[in-house]
Amino acid sequence: MGLVDAYKLRVRRRVRLIRAFRKRRELTSVADRTAEVRPGDTLLFATLRNERIRLPYFLAYYRAMGIQHFFFVDNGSDDGSADYLAQQGDVSLWHTRKSYRKARFGMDWMNWLLRRYAHGHWALTVDVDEFLVFPFCDTRPIQALTDWLDASQVRALGTLLLDMYPKGPLTRQPYREGADPFATASWFDSGNYMISKNWDTWNLWIQGGPRARVFFADRPDQAPALNKIPLVKWHRSYAYISSTHMLLPRGLNLVYDMAGGEKTSGCLLHAKFLDTITGKAAEELKRGEHYAGSREYKAYDKRVREDPDLWCKWSEKYINWRQLEILGLMSTGNWA
Amino acid sequence: MSVGFVMLCHEALHRAAEVAGHWAGHGCPVVIHVDARVPQAQYDALATALKEHDNIRFCGRWRCEWGTWSLVAASQTAAEVMLREFPQVGHVYLASGSCLPLRPTPDLIDYLAARPDTSFIESVTTEDVPWTVGGLDAERFTLRFPFSWRRHRRLFDRYVELQRRLGVRRRIPEGLTPHMGSQWWCLSRATLERILTDPRRAEFDRYFAKVWIPDESYYQTLVRRHPGRVESRSLTLSKFDFQGKPHVFYDDHLQLLRRSDCFVARKIWPRADRLYEMFLAPDPGARRGVEPNPGKIDRVFARAVERRTRGRAGLYMPGRFPNPGWENGKTCAPYAVFEGFGDLFEGFPAWLHRATGMRAHGHLFAPRRAEFADNQRAFAGALDDGAELRDHNPEAFLTNLVWNTRGERQGLLFGPRDVQRIGWFFAEDANAQVWVVSGAWAVTLFRSKRPFAQVRKAAARLQRIEAAHLDLLRRGQTKARVRIWSMADLVDAPMEPLQTVIDEVGPKNARRLTEAPNMVDLTGFGQFLQNLRNEGMQPHLMGDFPVSPDSAPVAQDRRKRYFAR
Incomplete structure (x- = not known):
């Protein structure tokens, strides 16, 4: 039984890699600066569409963290995102107009770029509204973490996708280019996350937070997954399976301790709920390119038009990673 | 007299060069051993960077692998060069390329000059070592380890197991008592010379070459053979985690390191620019002439190891999801579950809050919604x-x-009308205190104005559910503290159980109970149960409840508020 399952997973991984290989044709290189990547560099991979307004802060945030090269796939932006990225000295950019959905929500493209360029590197795969927070990130660059993970023979870092939201209706405080999104979207849910374990692929399945509370209260089984494994010491045989929620080989999903201890983990602060979501939800719904028939965006669109307030009396205001550590949303593990 | 440093380097050589230059600049000779696996170009760069110092030497290079004899061989080779070339050296300090001096070098020279005959080396007999990783301590000296632990872990483990089973043992050379300790030492010249020129050295070397992790035992054992004071502690601050991997210091440890008053720390992250800048500055701002005090740093790292190995009980998060049975605490703190009290007493949660100060919720698992305290729509977190x-x-x-x-x-109400799935969980949770008045659900039925046929059906269903739940609470696996009264017993003498509840869940200096909760009017309840029986149902969870109101265990006056003595 065990062997059969293992073989099925192997097939599943191979299929993903083959898909990624075939989907490489959909990508056209716009700016190729990959020759500048040196061994040991920490890399970032992202797919985006019409996120121009977010890019300056995103790049600044991750440059300060120590990311040395950015790999972007632009999925048909028409707001100048591509031009902006192509001008950045540390960005390599690919373009495609093909279907995001048919590329497994962009993961086929990501898997291809990861396989091609990230072998032997620490690679961070995120969306442009996801901001990694790891223990000591205010005093140590990401290389301190990856060096330590290397020394500990750990290949991946687990995180919780932490939805951040403003107090009051979403549209009250407009986001301005270059600004810290968490200056306004500074609130989060601190303790309503539900975890179960996927016994096939060994990853955790985490749901909860404001999205489950506000948009999926009547059908929580459909609430979005919040478990993410964005930081991986990449090997060309690895593949992301479902967004960055899980990987194969499945040993990479064991980013948590099973004997009662805590492994070092982080949070991905999710700046989804800015005023920009109103336009975004309508547009994405029209394209129908998102996961599970875009049910998430359907739920948003309906509620977002009502301009909801995600804030509640028990919301917590973000201060720093130590606060998240104390609240039990992330852990230093044995890194001190 | 001065102190000479032997440095074992294998990575981040530019940092090693800075530190070596720092020591050499203060007149301390340095002998550098560079791992043979380091590319020649890097080695040359290091040599070039340090060529202006006439008191720095490079020694023959060994291929170093962790846990093997090569590390001892490297230190021996370098130490021999040190003793031969620098006769003025009074102490030899073994350091690594990722060490960083925390106190001014003259301070260390003075400290050692005041203790000319003392060797600083952690040296503890195998029985007394608490820190070995992987369970190998005494066996390091009696088994053979031909396979690499890093590269052939399986073979390593199997061969150890095989030797244990066969009972094969190596003979420890005559006159040696195995000692272990940190591999970073500072030996007096005399002691080091005696170890390296011991007539039996060849025999000892042969023996230790096959000991597991000999750099933690070679000098530590041999130092005990020779005269000279042994101060069993390392002057190098070096902490190891539960995997036997050294903790790393970063810029944000600056104050912690400074206050430790240790002479040398290891291991420093090569990119900790601020640490290198501050501690290699002419005046690192350290206090002079004090004893090293690594206690505070010890605590920081001990906490980290505790976090990794034990974690925070009752926490489930992306880095901690224990398998069933490994939680070391299913929840993080004690809480109380009250079953039946809500049916029997009016406003029980409010009373509970007044009497004990605990946060008293309603039926958190009610079918319609979670009844948080004070009727809130949301709660903490x-x-x-x-x-x-x-x-x-x-x-x-x-x-x-x-x-x-x-x-x-936290306290919550629970009963057979609630969603039952949580039942097994708190039954198996040692933090749960479960107080049950069995059969009390019937009181609510009794007071409802529903048609009797419906009541009869509901009673049968609720009794079945509660009976199953009580079975759950009475199983062997139950870890919760469970106390069950039948409704008849409780109604007969309600003060005692209530006082027990208050004593156990209330604050430590619990007052005597001055106010009892209001029990609902039970007039006619006995007859109600009899009616159920007449309809063919057997209500048994309530205990023995008399039929006639005259002989009811609850006298009229008892239904008033109670005031204890």
Whole structure:
């Protein structure tokens, strides 16, 4: 039984890699600066569409963290995102107009770029509204973490996708280019996350937070997954399976301790709920390119038009990673 | 007299060069051993960077692998060069390329000059070592280890197992008592010379070459053979985690390192620019002439290891999801579950809150919504009162509630009308205190104005559910503290159980109970039960409840408020 399952997973991984290989044709290189990547560099991979307004802060945030090269796939932006990225000295950019959905929500493209360029590197795969927070990130660059993970023979870092939201209706405080999104979207849910374990692929399945509370209260089984494994010491045989929620080989999903201890983990602060979501939800719904028939965006669109307030009396205001550590949303593990 | 440094380097050579230059600049000779695996170009760069110092030497290079003799061989080679070339050296300090001096070098020279005959080396007999990783301590000296632990872990483990089973043992050379300790030492010249020129050295070397991790035992054992004071502690601050991997110091440890008053720290992250800048500055701002005091740093790292190995009980998060049975605490703090009290007493949660100060919720697992205290729609941690959300993962709901309210005890009502799935969870949770008045659900039925046929049906269903739940509570696996009264017993003498509840869940200096909760009017309840029996149902969970109101255990006056003595 065990062997059969293992073989099925192997097939599943191979299929993903083959898909990624075939989907490489959909990508056209716009700016190729990959020759500048040196061994040991920490890399970032992202797919985006019409996120121009977010890019300056995103790049600044991750440059300060120590990311040395950015790999972007632009999925048909028409707001100048591509031009902006192509001008950045540390960005390599690919373009495609093909279907995001048919590329497994962009993961086929990501898997291809990861396989091609990230072998032997620490690679961070995120969306442009996801901001990694790891223990000591205010005093140590990401290389301190990856060096330590290397020394500990750990290949991946687990995180919780932490939805951040403003107090009051979403549209009250407009986001301005270059600004810290968490200056306004500074609130989060601190303790309503539900975890179960996927016994096939060994990853955790985490749901909860404001999205489950506000948009999926009547059908929580459909609430979005919040478990993410964005930081991986990449090997060309690895593949992301479902967004960055899980990987194969499945040993990479064991980013948590099973004997009662805590492994070092982080949070991905999710700046989804800015005023920009109103336009975004309508547009994405029209394209129908998102996961599970875009049910998430359907739920948003309906509620977002009502301009909801995600804030509640028990919301917590973000201060720093130590606060998240104390609240039990992330852990230093044995890194001190 | 001065101190000479032997440095074992294998990575971040530019940092090693800075430190070596620092020591050499203060007149301390340095002998550098560079791992033979380091590319020649890097080695040359290091040599070039240090060529202006006439008191720095490079020694023959060994291929160093962790846990093997090569590290001892490297230190021997370098130490021999040191003793031969620098006769003025009074102490030899073994350091690594990722060490960083924390106090001014003259301070160290003075410290050692005041203790000319003392060797600083952690040296503890194998029986007394608590810190070995992997369970190999005494066996390091009696088994053979031909396979690499890093590269052939399986073979390593199997061969150890095989030797244990066959009972094969190596003979420890005559006159040696195995000692172990940190591999970073500072030996007096005399002691080091005696070890390296010992007539039996060849025999000892042969023996230690096959000992497991000899750099933690070679000098530590041999130093005991020779005269000279042994101060069994390392002057190098070097902490190891539970995997036997050294903790690393970063820029944000600056104050911690400074206050430790240690002479040398290891291991420093090569990119900790600020640490190198501050501690290699002409005046690193350290206090002079004090004893090293690594206690505070020890605590920081001990906490980290505790976090990694034990974790925070009752916490479920992306880095901690224990397998069933490994939680070391399913929840993080004690809480109380009251079953039946809500049916029997009016406003029980409010009374409970007044009497004990605990946060008293209603039926948190009620079918329609979670009845949080004070009728709130959400609660700590932004827990929502929605039933679907809660029932999607009721265990997470409860563990979250207890985690989110650390420091404030929680109490909740539970009963057969509630969603039952959580029952097994708190039954197996040692933090749960479960207080049950069995059969009390019938009181609510009794007071309802529903048609008797419906009541009869509901009674049968609720009794079945509660009976199953009570079976759960009485199983062998139950870890919760469970106390069950039948309704008849409780109604007969309600003060005693209530006082027990207050004593056990209330604050430590619990007052005597001055106010009892209001019991609902039970006139006619006995007849109600009899009616159920007449309809063919057997209500048994209530205990022995008399039929006629005259012989009811509850006298009229008892239904008033109680005032204890």
